[in-house]
Amino acid sequence: MSNPSIDAARLxxxxxxxxxxxRDAEGRLVRLAASDAEKLGRDQFVSWLEDAGLEVAVDxxxxxxxxxxxxxxxxxxxxxxxxxxxxxINAGIYDGCYGVLSGLEVIExxxxxxxxxxxxxxxxxxxxxxxxxxxxxMLGSLVYAGGLDVDAAxxxxxxxxxxxxDELRRIGYAGPHEPGFMRPHAYLELHIEQGPVLERExxxxxxxxxxxxxxxxxxTIEGDANHAGTTPISMRRDAGYAAARVIAFLxxxxxxxxxxxxxxVGCIGFEPNAINVIPSRATFTVDLRDPxxxxxxEEEAAxxxxxxxxxxxxxxxxxxxxxxxxxxxxxxxxxxxLVEKAARDRGLVCKRxxxxxxxxxxxxxxxxxxxxxxVPSVGGISHAPKEYTADEDLVAGANILLDVVRxxxxxxx
Ligand code: GLV
Ligand code: MN
Ligand code: MN
Numbered sequence: 001m002s003n004p005s006i007d008a009a010r011l012x013x014x015x016x017x018x019x020x021x022x023r024d025a026e027g028r029l030v031r032l033a034a035s036d037a038e039k040l041g042r043d044q045f046v047s048w049l050e051d052a053g054l055e056v057a058v059d060x061x062x063x064x065x066x067x068x069x070x071x072x073x074x075x076x077x078x079x080x081x082x083x084x085x086x087x088x089i090n091a092g093i094y095d096g097c098y099g100v101l102s103g104l105e106v107i108e109x110x111x112x113x114x115x116x117x118x119x120x121x122x123x124x125x126x127x128x129x130x131x132x133x134x135x136x137x138m139l140g141s142l143v144y145a146g147g148l149d150v151d152a153a154x155x156x157x158x159x160x161x162x163x164x165x166d167e168l169r170r171i172g173y174a175g176p177h178e179p180g181f182m183r184p185h186a187y188l189e190l191h192i193e194q195g196p197v198l199e200r201e202x203x204x205x206x207x208x209x210x211x212x213x214x215x216x217x218x219x220t221i222e223g224d225a226n227h228a229g230t231t232p233i234s235m236r237r238d239a240g241y242a243a244a245r246v247i248a249f250l251x252x253x254x255x256x257x258x259x260x261x262x263x264x265v266g267c268i269g270f271e272p273n274a275i276n277v278i279p280s281r282a283t284f285t286v287d288l289r290d291p292x293x294x295x296x297x298e299e300e301a302a303x304x305x306x307x308x309x310x311x312x313x314x315x316x317x318x319x320x321x322x323x324x325x326x327x328x329x330x331x332x333x334x335x336x337x338l339v340e341k342a343a344r345d346r347g348l349v350c351k352r353x354x355x356x357x358x359x360x361x362x363x364x365x366x367x368x369x370x371x372x373x374x375v376p377s378v379g380g381i382s383h384a385p386k387e388y389t390a391d392e393d394l395v396a397g398a399n400i401l402l403d404v405v406r407x408x409x410x411x412x413x
Contacts, residue, residue: 004113006402008395011105015394018044018085018101019093029093029385033086033128033139034062034164039171041085045100045125052108054123058175060150061143062127062168065182068107069120079117079409080184080368081106081401082124083191083360084140088132092387094377094394099190100125102398106405117409119185126360127168133158135216136324141363144179180367186335186408187364190373190401192389194357196380203351204396206374207339209331211355211362212260212291215300216324218283219246219307222317225272225280240270240279242314249306250286253299261290261299262356285323291354293327329362332369335404339373342403348396357382373400 021041022031031038049066057065083099103123131137143153154165168174223237250263268284290296311318343350364370375397378388
């Protein structure tokens with residue numbers, strides 16, 4: 001069997017082209033799920049799927065699929081590749097898009113090479129992976145895997161007050177298929193690492209064997225608005241100060257814990273948000289992550305206890321809304337081994353690793369054997385415009401995806 005390689009120029013060209021779509025007036029990449037900007041990205045992706053001769057299907061939650069069903073592949077469960085093309089605010093161009101476009105690239109390469117797969121192949125772009133506009137994150141793949149009812153998901157109200165279902169209809173991506181309509185034989189996702197490990201160790205490929213648990217909560221603290229100049233400190237019910245204490249607590253606790261736990265407060269808002277008024281309300285998000293579910297539960301319990309303490313000490317009312325809770329995931333060891341072997345066969349060093357970021361693969365792992373491949377992120381930077389992976393690493397990762405797909409789509413695998 002010849003060992004083809006992907007078309008590097010085609011893949012890199014598409015990554016650049018998709019990265020140019022959805023720029024705001026300041027040139028920032030902001031392609032939030034189901035927005036006008038994301039519609040343009042989706043349209044471009046669909047036109048590439050059509051150019052490649054793939055059947056395009058969209059499900060009710062807006063997940064987009066390009067399906068290759070060659071003669072002889074039968075109606076068996078497909079091999080699915082994918083990721084997402086929605087972005088965070090002021091994003092880089094690789095997160096998610098690299099995996100989707102590499103999936104397409106691999107299928108196109110195999111198709112052009114006359115490869116006869118033993119099963120259909122699908123490339124998927126899942127809706128709202130980032131969770132910036134609608135919570136929870138990985139929403140499209142979660143619904144696809146049966147973890148959230150589709151009608152409940154379509155009714156979710158976004159940070160901008162929009163309803164996901166209305167927005168999908170408005171941009172023309174509320175498809176007819178029931179989520180989960182193709183149950184994958186296996187799922188593979190290629191992604192930039194988004195962390196510093198591979199670059200620091202000079203290793204070009206990561207075989208991702210597990211993914212840490214994620215807990216998202218929204219905390220609201222209610223105090224009293226009052227005059228900043230006249231209200232003695234001892235008489236304040238200062239929601240802003242109480243929020244600051246929670247933020248400091250999370251950071252200090254993670255710093256001294258000697259565990260991989262990470263804690264982030266990424267959004268905060270004060271009301272009335274005026275320079276000379278004590279905040280009556282503070283609303284902020286808490287993102288807690290740990291590869292061990294018991295430890296993650298301990299961190300959640302510690303936060304709950306601290307919020308009670310703050311409520312009493314600062315005389316404020318505290319309420320918590322859960323936005324997302326995903327247990328850690330272990331990927332399929334057989335596919336992880338195939339990734340290691342493919343790297344070895346191409347003369348590349350490969351390291352087993354844990355994903356710190358959330359990915360659609362963690363949802364697909366509920367319904368199919370799944371695994372991921374990582375390539376290095378320069379400086380470990382992601383979710384920021386400086387996100388960068390060298391072309392050589394992007395191409396190497398896509399070739400490993402190609403080799404693993406060939407293995408999984410050959411008879412008896
Ligand atoms: C998704 O990008 C996440 O890990 O937050
Ligand atoms: Mn991603
Ligand atoms: Mn991301």
